[in-house]
Amino acid sequence: MKHNITPREIVNALDKYIIGQADAKRSVAIGLQNRIRRLRLDDAMQKEVKPKNILMIGPTGVGKTEIARRLANIADAPFVKVEATKYTEVGYVGRDVESMVRDLVEDARRIVKRQKHEEVHEEAEAKAIERVAKALRPGIKKKKDNQNSGGMGDWAAMLRQMNPQALQQGEEEEEEVTEEIAASRRQIRQQIRDGKLDNHEVTIQMEEKKLQMNSINPAMEQLMDMQDSLNALTPAKKVERTVTVKEAVELLTEEEADKLVNQDDINQQALKIAEERGIIFIDEIDKIATKNEQGGQVSREGVQRDILPIVEGSQIQTKYGMISTDYILFIGSGAFHVAKPSDLIPELQGRFPIRVHLDDLDEEDFVRILVEPENALIKQYQALLATDGVDVHFTEEAIQAMARFAVELNDTTDNIGARRLHTIIETVLDELLFEAPDMQMGEIEITEKYVSDRLEPIVGDGDLSHFIL
Incomplete structure (x- = not known):
């Protein structure tokens, strides 16, 4: 989080993108500044100071979501926007309310990963350029003589069937690089750095990216964690891509940076910044008010009661470990045309002490x-x-x-x-x-x-x- 920014500077930054709504900007700026102030306190006092959650009230299209999103960008904080109507009471089919916290951790992990990659960018880029140079000027591959390997030929054939990628990787490591090839690669590396080969096409091998899915409920998340554990036991599958040299360097730099950083450090740091700096924007919170004239009152009140412990502060299990929601800033938002803030259950009302009314636009x-x-x-x-x-x-x-x-x-x-x-x-x-x-x-x-x-x-x-x- 940027510790040297003042509420006035926050408002000025919001003014660049959002017209009007001075009261709302002022309130969120104070809320963000209080989080910065809290981090300057001693540990004992930090535990006592909780964020003052904000309830934005105003018609659609006046800037509620944009204020929250820009606020997160200004603070470089993890941010997730969710819609209250997407969640259903426990026992019904729909998204589990705890998934909003898991989504926040994923955003925090993205922020930390980007920072860590920037720290090792120079080394990762050098490795990526070397791989591209090898792809453009391959060496002379050495072939093993399986006839004299004492029965290893059968073993190699079996390994090829079980894991062709592992055998292929081992074979690629053994190559003969003559002085001519080495000199050619040095020249290619320099041309890549100078941008002379940016539009030249090259075929590279990359690790296949695993499909990332948002979990629907804790049971599904456990299945996904088991799948990740099984994937970790097998070598990463390689895929070939034909791209320009410039794209190849960018893709391989990302892959090499992943190898250079400690993933466990990223995960733990992501949990910490999600706890300390995370912002969750709950839109359409008025749609789950209990006195709404539409049907489904029990389910809507149930969603409120499911959200309540998260806003109050609780421990949520994620794939990277436990996270406390005590110090996450929650911003609720709704038009409240039919329902009123007082139609929310009293316990939830009390967890949004700052009320901000956004004006209609003229x-x-x-x-x-x-x-x-x-x-x-x-x-x-x-x-x-x-x-x-x-x-x-x-x-x-x-x-x-x-x-x-x-x-x-x-x-x-x-x-x-x-x-x-x-x-x-x-x-x-x-x-x-x-x-x-x-x-x-x-x-x-x-x-x-x-x-x-x-x-x-x-x-x-x-x-x-x-x-x-």
């Missing part, structure tokens, strides 16, 4: 969303069309018109917040996106009239706007 907010953030929609589409040689410019009046239509549609149909802008701008640029690859258009100006001509016929037809916009 026309001015939509205008800012279109142009201000670093990843603003208009900037995205300008970059996309620039790949076809089209320089698109939007007038201020055109941007204002798109924002106005977005507000009108949110008022007259379902309010989906800023997500409405995606459908608006896609509809406005539909013809241009289709024709751009076949026409050398140069500069194109999108005016208010251009926007109105494409949106007014649809917005004016209520039935049509429901389906298109």
Whole structure:
């Protein structure tokens, strides 16, 4: 976690991507800063200070998920987003609530693995370049004389049947490298480093990647652990891939880095940072409120009671060991149109002491969303069309018109917040996106009239706007 960042800096970083919602940004910034403060305390006091979980309340499309996701990026913290409606009470078919914690550990492991790989990158890359050079300029393989091996020929044949990969690997290790081959490889290695062979194709051998699956329940996770243990007893299967030299170096660097780092250290460190820095974002938590008018009240209350011990703090078994959820930060989120926060069971309400209300977005907010953030929609589409040689410019009046239509549609149909802008701008640029690859258009100006001509016929037809916009 970044220990030198202040709440004001956190808010400023969030402002680069999210428009408005100052209160929500302030609350999550304080929550993150309190976690940093806790790590500065002595061990005895650290155990007493628990994170203050946050409940975000606001309509869809106003930035709840984006705030949580960007917060995790700023803190370089493990983050997982889950939907409360995907879980079911114990005894029903569905995802086990504890899987959210196991998913968090997997994300933490990804972060630690990336850091460890960066530490050994130079050595791993050197080994990868050597392997690519060998593939481009192989040596002269030595062949064993099985006739004089005292009956070893039969044994080798049996081994080939049982494990051809192991025998092949042993054979590949024995090769004759003449001075000419060695000099050629040195030259190839230098050319690879200089990038002169980046687009040259090469066939390499790699260890086959094991398919990673998310477990549905603890029983399934135990079966997966047993499968991993069995796989560890057999040599890794090799697969051949034909890729460019640049891709080959990247792939083999990753594989060599895996060999250089200690996987047990990664696992234990991942458990620790998931405990200390992890953030779990529980979306649609209002959908499991018990006083919702929809059916299935018992099941929804059961999900809440299953989530409760995790939010309170408990020990969860993962494939890498036990993890405590005492210090994980939980952020709940929901529109709460029908249900209210008070409709959650009292015990769960008490575990989300910080309540943040996010405001509805108005026309001015939509205008800012279109142009201000670093990843603003208009900037995205300008970059996309620039790949076809089209320089698109939007007038201020055109941007204002798109924002106005977005507000009108949110008022007259379902309010989906800023997500409405995606459908608006896609509809406005539909013809241009289709024709751009076949026409050398140069500069194109999108005016208010251009926007109105494409949106007014649809917005004016209520039935049509429901389906298109």
